[in-house]
Amino acid sequence: MANLAGINLALQTPFSEDGTVDYKTWERLIDQYIEAGVQGLVLGSGTGQHPYLAEEECDELYRIGIRQIDGRCNAICQSSALNFDEVIRRSKKADALGANALMILPPYLEGPSDDDGLLEFYREIDGQVGVDIIGYNIPQATGISVSPDLYLRLNGLRNFNYIKDSAGDLTTHQRYLQGGGKVLNGCDTTTVYALMAGAVGAIWGGANFAPLESVALYGHVAEGRYAEALALWKRMLPAMLHIWTHDYVPCVVAAAHHRGFGTGNVRKPLRSIDQTGKDELLVALAPLLEGGK
Known part of the structure; x- marks a missing residue:
């Protein structure tokens, strides 16, 4: 089993102004984020505009x-x-290329949504790969919620060892944890509380614009420095609330570009935020920026 503890940054995909993938910037971003200390990078993440690749x-x-x-x-x-x-x-x-784990959404858009159907979906994938599978609970996007009971059944599969929980429901999150599985938080606005509750780490889109702070936050919690974690979280929270309640990917990409990460471009059908949106974003970023990098 891969050790996915820590901050697994949901890596943005850099685009040129014409919408083509900028592979040179991709390489540079990887180096920047590794230098910031992240424990993992998620390639082709939702924050990386996976549906449009x-x-x-x-x-x-x-x-x-x-x-x-x-x-x-x-x-x-x-x-x-x-x-x-x-x-x-x-x-x-991805397995053949050397991925440490695969993140896989349930079969959304009119696929099976019952527990037996979802279990069979992941069971068949499990039988054809030799690497860890991360289930992905994001019901606000898929319309499918992985119940704690289903999660217990999924944990019986050979390679299904993790779940990314982006729902933002701390009750369900803690029920996952009570089941004994390895949980990765995916909701930006609950990160510090999920880590304190026992999540092994995070798959985090907001870390694109705050990699150093995200790594520091995880370190504080992992080493029991909760007062320091909450003080840092107070600076991070306005920006995390903003991206979660506005156009998520365009805001994350714009914030990252403002702090020196990536091109700031998105791919259609997404649209870059306008000047009013940028001004609002900068207000939300201000407490984080005041603390420096």
Whole structure:
């Protein structure tokens, strides 16, 4: 089993102004975030605009990304897709390239939503890869909620060893933890509380613009420095609340660019935030910026 404890940064995908993937900036971003101390990078994450990337682009991002990471931190690849054969194909490719884990959404958009159907979905994937599977609970996007009872059943699969919980419901989150599985927090606004409750780490989109602070926050909690963690969290929270309650990916990308990470561009159908949005974002970032890097 891969050790995914710590901050697994849900890596933005850098785009040029014309919407093409900027692979050189991708390499540079990987180095920047590893230098900041992250324990893992999620390639092709939701924050990386996975739904708007072609399969061939993902393959290239994973190939370059895993090579650039070169064992310096965990490499997690999202291999989600609507077409089941594509999920298998993407998963096998990422596994062969050397991914430490795969993050896979349940079969959203009119796929099976009952527990037996979801279990069978992950069971078939589990039988065809030899690397850890991270289930992905984000019901606000998929319309599917992984129940704590289903999570217990999924943990019986050979490779299903983690769940990323982005729902933001701390009650369900703690029920996952009570079941004995390894939970990764995915809701920006609950991070410090999830870590204190026992989550082994986070898969974190907001870390794109606050990598040093995110790593420091995890370190404070892991070493029992809760007062320091909460003081740092007070500075981070306005920005985390802002991205969670506005256009998430455009805000994260804009904030990251403001702090020297990435190109600041998004791919259609997403739109960059306007000047009013940027002004509001800077207000939310101010407490974080006042603390420096």
